[in-house]
Amino acid sequence: MSGDPVIDVRGVSVAFGRRPALENVDLRVEKGDFYAVIGPNGGGKSTLLKVILGLIRPSEGTVRVLGGTPFERRHLIGYVPQYRTFDFSYPVTVGEMVLSGRLGHIRGFPRRYREEDLAAADRAMETMGIADLAGQEICALSGGQQQRAIIARALVGDPEVLILDEPMVYVDTPTGEHFLNLLTGLCRQMTVLLVTHDIGVLSSRVTKVACLNRRIFTHETAEITGDMLEGAYHCPVDLIAHGLPHRVLGEHEEKERP
Template sequence: MIELKNLQNSRQLQKAVYIQNLSVQYGKTPALTGVSLNVDEGEYLGIIGPNGGGKTTLLKAILGLVTPAAGEITVYGRKPGKTGKLIGYVPQITILDKNFPITVKQVILTGRLNPVLSLFHKYKHGDMKKADELLSQVGIYKLKDRMISELSGGEFQKMLIARALAVEPKLLLLDEPTASVDASSRDQIFSLLETLNNSMTIILVTHDLLAVS
C-alpha cells in the first residue's frame, strides 16, 4: 500500500496529472490496482510506501514506460508517452552505472538532446549556457568537469536533478531522491525541491518518512 501526502497547498490552476482506476500488471502479477489520483499544477506531492509497493510503477505509468492493464492517465491533458518535454524524471540512483566514463556537465547536456536528432548532434551555445546555469542552481558548478565516478551520493543525485531540469519541464518526477545520500545532502536536496516547486509541479516517491515530514 502507498500513502499520499500533500506537501504544499494546491494552487488549483490546472490538473497536471489525472489518473482514474489505474491497474498495471507484470505478466499475471498485479503491481497497481485501482489507483486514482489528481495532481494540480504547482502541487508538491509525496508518495510514501515500502519497497515493492508500486511507487516506481506509478511513475513509469505517468511517463508512458509501462502499459496499463486498465484505467486512464493524462498529463496536462496528454496521454503518457505524448508529453514531449513536459516531464523531467530523476530515476533511482541505484540503477545507474557510476563508472561510465562521462563528466558531470556531459550528463547534464544529454538532457538537452532531441531524441529525433542524429546521434552526432552538436550542442549549441544555448545548451552549454543552460547546463552551466543548472549546475549552479543545484550547487555543483565547481564539479562540472569531474568524472561521475568521483561524485558522492549527494553530488550524484544533484547531477541527476540538474539533468532532469535540462528539458525545462512543467512536471518533475523523482524516484527515491534521498536514497544513498547523507543527512546534509538530504536537507540540501529538499531545500532545492522546495525552491523548484515555485515554478513546477513535483511528485516524488519514497519509503523514507523523513522525506515528507
C-alpha cells in the same frame, strides 16, 4: 487547456505476470502542487511513475500528462529515476551528463548542442550547486553529488513537472536538510511529484500526500491521516507517525535528533 491537471491517472491497474502491482489507482496532480506519494517498498511507487512516463503500459485505466498521452508529453517531464539505474563507471563528465538531458529538445539531425543548451546546463548545475564539478567524471562523485547531477539533468530540459523517485536514498544525513531545501526551492518554480518510502523526508511544503501500497489512499490534502496509513501499510498507525494528524516532518526531525 489551462484547467487540465498536470498529471491525471484514472483507474490504472498494472500486473507483472499474476502479481498485481497497482490496482485501480487514481492520481490527480494540479499545476503548482508539491505532491508526495509515500508507501512501503514494493508498494508500486516506481511502477506508478513509470506508468506516468509511458515506460509501462497499464493493463487498465488511462494516463494523461499535460493534456496529452505520456508518449506525447514525457519530454516535458523532468525525471529523477531511483538512482543506480545506469552504470556510474560510464566514461562521462558531470557536465556532459547534465547536458544530455537536452537531447529530447534537439530536433535537428545530426543532434548538436547549441548555445542555449550549454547555457541551460550551466543554469541547472548552478541550481543544484554542482557547477564546480562539471569537469569531474561521474564515478568520482559522492552519492549526494551524483544525485544532484541526476536532478540537474532532469532540470536542464526546463520541465513543467519534476518527478522524483526516492530522491533521498543516497543522500547522506548531514547534507539531507540542505538537499530538502533545494527540492523545496524547486517546487516554487514547477510542479513536483515525489515518491518515497521514508515519511521523514517530507518537507512542510508538501501540498498533497497520498499513500500507495498497490491501492492508493489520499484526501488530496497535505494531511496524512490514520486511515491512509493503515490502508497503505497495514499496521498500527502509531508505529509510523506519531501524533496524527500533525505534519509528519516536524515530528520526525525532533525525534531523530538527540
